[in-house]
Amino acid sequence: MTTTISNANLTVQIKHMGAELFSLKNNQNTEYIWEGNPAFWGKHSPILFPIVGTLKNNTYKYNQKQFQLSRHGFAREMEFELVEKSEESATFSLISTLETKKVYPFDFELQICYSLDENKLNIDYKVINKSETTLPFAIGAHPAFALPGNFEEYSLEFQQAETLKYYLLEEGLISNNSNEIQLDNKKLGLNYQWFEKDALVFKTLESKSITILKNEKSILKVNFNDFPNLGIWTVQNAPFLCIEPWFGYSDTLNEYDDFLKKEGIQLLRKNETFKSNYSVEIL
Template sequence: MTTLIKNSNLTAEIKHFGAELISLKTNHDREYIWEGNPVFWGKHAPVLFPIVGTLKNNSFHYNAMEYHLSRHGFARDMEFELINATENSAVFSLHSSEETLKVYPFEFELQIIYTLNENNLSIAYKVSNNGNTAMPFSIGAHPAFALPNQFESYAIAFEKEEPLKYYLLEDDLISNKTKKLDVLNKYIPLTYELFENDALIFKTLKSNSLTILENKNPILKIHFDDFPSLGIWTKINAAFICIEPWFGYSDTNESSENLFEKEGIQILETKETFQSKYSIEIL
């Protein structure tokens, strides 16, 4: 099942399974979200919760028990409930359940709120701790933007001049190895060679937005004001680029497997609520 929201400029379609954005079109019918071709990658814009990336041994310990969580968590593979919808907005909800408590022993509600406003789609996250103990979690976005032309005709522009050091993955975990991106006037030309070792992972950034350029023309801007970390990723020979604002990232090999000690983790006290949002602006 999907829900369609629209305004005079844009139309967005959200799948209830995973509350996943699967389409964002202009009124000129240009599609900005990756088609989800499973030959390369069968998703469009999954929500990453309650972890981002991979845990060491895909597990963590809590109260002398071992729990197993797969890469990027379970929210992207669960059915959300549509709890409110207007012509230009939709609110989806996922609650902890007997199924989630087996792998993540914390009571929560995750709401994802999609809102269209002029040329912008806002995607807001609201995480509530409904339990009686503090709750460790990460949350992140994973939108894949369609690149219909030759991949090398695209570039990414960072909002601010800054040294762009990213961390390399080894067996899906963050290593101590880093590389620096060559940046010319805040621009990075896209090449598949950049992603031969998987995603570019930035633990911290000064920039609060990135712009995708097509043949040097800005086409789309991703705003992520309060997200501390970011991933950029594609599959070799695939016609998309993922721009991924995150609260958290994969474990390192030195991880204690205690979520409360995990790098980048958020700790939400009982009965408290975490809120954040990012937005996609069509230029």
């Protein structure tokens, strides 16, 4: 099933499976979301929950027990319920089940709200702890933006003039190796060489927005003021780029004895609610 929301400027389509955004068009019918061609990558904009990235051996420990979770968690592979709908907004909900508790032993509700405001799509995340204990989780966005034509004609403009420190991945895990990127007037020219070893992972970033440009013309801006971490990723020779705001990231090469102490994990107390927001602004 799919749901559509629209206003005078934008039309958005969301799959109920994973509450996944799969189309964002302007009123000239220009598509901004990657088509999901499985020859490169068969997703569009999955929601990452209750982990972001990869666990070491796909395993974590909680209360002296071991649990298995595959890369990016299970939310992206589950059917969400549409719980509220208007012309310009839609809210989806995923509630823990007996099956999810076999791999993630907590009671929770995850809500995703998509809403339009002129030329901007807002995506609001809400995590509600319904457990009797602290809820450990990570959550993140993974939108893939279509970049037709010559990839190297595109560039990223960061909000701040900063030196970018990114971590390299080894078999999906955060390695101890990091590199730095010196921006040129806040800009980073795109080249597939940046992604030869998987994503660029930023544990910290001064900028809270990134604009995609083609031949110096601004196309869209991703605003992620709430999010502390970020990933940027594509596949070699693929005509898309993912700009991924995160709370949390893959395991480091070190093993964690306790999931509650995992680097980047969020801890939500009983009966508390976590909220965060990012947006995609068409320019």
